[in-house]
Each structure stands twice: as structure tokens, then as C-alpha cells.
Amino acid sequence: MSATIIDGKALAAQVKERVRQQVETFSQRPGLAVILVGDNPASRVYVDGKKRDCAECGIYSEEYTLPAQTSQRELLELVEALNGRADVDGILCQLPLPQGLDERAVLRAIAPDKDVDCFHPYNVGELMIGEQSFQPCTPAGVMEMLDAYGIDVAGKHAVVLGRSNIVGKPQAMLLLQRNATVTICHSRTPDLAEQCRRADILVAAVGQEGLVTADMVKEGAVVIDVAMNRNAAGKLCGDVCFEEVAQKASYITPVPGGVGPMTRAMLMVNTLTAARLHGKG
Numbered sequence: 001m002s003a004t005i006i007d008g009k010a011l012a013a014q015v016k017e018r019v020r021q022q023v024e025t026f027s028q029r030p031g032l033a034v035i036l037v038g039d040n041p042a043s044r045v046y047v048d049g050k051k052r053d054c055a056e057c058g059i060y061s062e063e064y065t066l067p068a069q070t071s072q073r074e075l076l077e078l079v080e081a082l083n084g085r086a087d088v089d090g091i092l093c094q095l096p097l098p099q100g101l102d103e104r105a106v107l108r109a110i111a112p113d114k115d116v117d118c119f120h121p122y123n124v125g126e127l128m129i130g131e132q133s134f135q136p137c138t139p140a141g142v143m144e145m146l147d148a149y150g151i152d153v154a155g156k157h158a159v160v161l162g163r164s165n166i167v168g169k170p171q172a173m174l175l176l177q178r179n180a181t182v183t184i185c186h187s188r189t190p191d192l193a194e195q196c197r198r199a200d201i202l203v204a205a206v207g208q209e210g211l212v213t214a215d216m217v218k219e220g221a222v223v224i225d226v227a228m229n230r231n232a233a234g235k236l237c238g239d240v241c242f243e244e245v246a247q248k249a250s251y252i253t254p255v256p257g258g259v260g261p262m263t264r265a266m267l268m269v270n271t272l273t274a275a276r277l278h279g280k281g
């Protein structure tokens, strides 16, 4: 079998176009505030990408670039001010924060109805009980991809590699909500290969190049590679050995051009949702 390659880039463009069309019908423009503390070059690239996405979708965006020496208090005051602004529907604080700043406190300070990353414990709890307004962008992007390609997860065995709060755990929850039977694997899982071979849907979110080889994949499985690693040559790659696994899978996502663009598109969806919550839609 040779897998269908799931085109995250094309799909993300469609999702953003959908957002743009909906924004046009709104009484007021949705707004997103992005906070960047310090000068992490990767974060700079991400923030620039998010601003471009906002411009494409007709969403107003505002960037706050703060020096690495910013105090916890100053950062919390900024979040508080943004919480109180009617023109700001979503607040995103780009992670990681420089040393000395308490990430958890900052994420908890963002008003839950503006928490477009879906990292606030309130929204994480809502996700757990299936009553969420927002879904975390990366796992939501994966679900959007599965839907777009007509892949029904109900009754399937989904195996998620990784249990982080931003990818693995919420991914497992979203798959469970859609009636998959879910196994979550992590660094202490014995015989990872055996667990993977039981997967109808395999989501890899570990961050280890070459982790998933063809012998770990069931014939016809759907393979979603969330990871973004740099190989020895500095090239972006995932956890999955793409060429060999594509020979066995029914569907597979590439890296780059798979989950990455979808993550960005889902942030636009969440900003739209936030604006709706604020009565603008």
C-alpha cells in the first residue's frame, strides 16, 4: 500500500479562508493580542506567522514585545489589562518564557474566555468533561485533518505517543470524545513497538527523529506525525520514518506541511470562537 499524503498546508489554507469569510459577517472585527517576552528566534518566527495569519483572516492583531528582563508583575499587569479590553478577544503568550518568569501563573492569569491556546486549567477541565469552547490548536488541527479526509475514528484503536499537556493528553481526550479507544504511550511504556502495531490511528508527538519505523505500523493504519525535529543536516523532520511508513499506512502526514500549518489555522478558529463568545459574531 502507498499512503495518501494528508496535505496540511492546503487544508490550513481552506480553514483560514473559512475563518475569513465568517469574520466578514461579524459586527466587529475579532482581535488577538500576542505577547512575546525575550528574544528567542524560534518564538519570533512563530509570532510573525501568527500575525500573518491574522492579517489573512481579517483578524485584528496586536503584538507586545517585552524585554527578557520583564518582571512577573509587569507581565501579569499586561495580561490583566488585555483581559479587560473589549477589542481583544484572544490573548496568547508565546512560550517558552525566559527564565525567572512563572509560565503557569501567566497562563492562569489569562481570562478563560480569551484563552485561545486552551492552556488555562479551566479550559483543560472543560475539555476533560467534553464541554469545551476552545480546543488546543495542535490536537484540534489533527482532528480537523482526520475529518477532512473522511477518517472516522469511532470504534478505532488510537495510539498517542506522548503525554504532554499541550499535545499528547488533549489529543487523547479529543479522540476519546469521538469514540476512539485510546492508548497513551510515554517514555516509560514498555514495548512501544507492540503498542504502535495495535493502532488503527497512530499519533506521534514525542520529538525523536526516526522513532516510528515501518515495522511498528499496522498495514493500513493512519499515521499522524505531530513532531517537529531538526535532523543532523538541520532539516525539519518528524518522529516517523516517512518513506518506509508511507508504504504501509493508508494515510500519513508529512513534516513539514502536515500538522504544523493546521496548528496555526486552528488558532484563527479559536480567535473566531472567542469573538463569538464576546457577542461579535
Ligand code: NAP
Residues within 6 Å of the ligand: 138, 161, 162, 163, 164, 165, 166, 167, 168, 185, 186, 187, 188, 189, 192, 205, 206, 207, 208, 226, 227, 228, 229, 259, 260, 261, 263
Ligand atoms: P514534550 O513535552 O517533550 O513531550 C514529549 C512526550 O514524549 C513526553 O510525554 C515523553 O514521555 C514522551 N516520550 C519521550 N521519549 C519517548 C519514547 N522513547 N517513547 C515514547 N514516548 C516518549 O513535547 P511536546 O511539547 O508534546 O511536543 C512533542 C513534539 O511535537 C515535539 O517534536 C514538538 O516540537 C512537536 N510539536 C509540534 C507542534 C505542531 O504544531 N506541529 C505543536 C506542538 C509540539 P514522558 O512524559 O514520560 O517524559
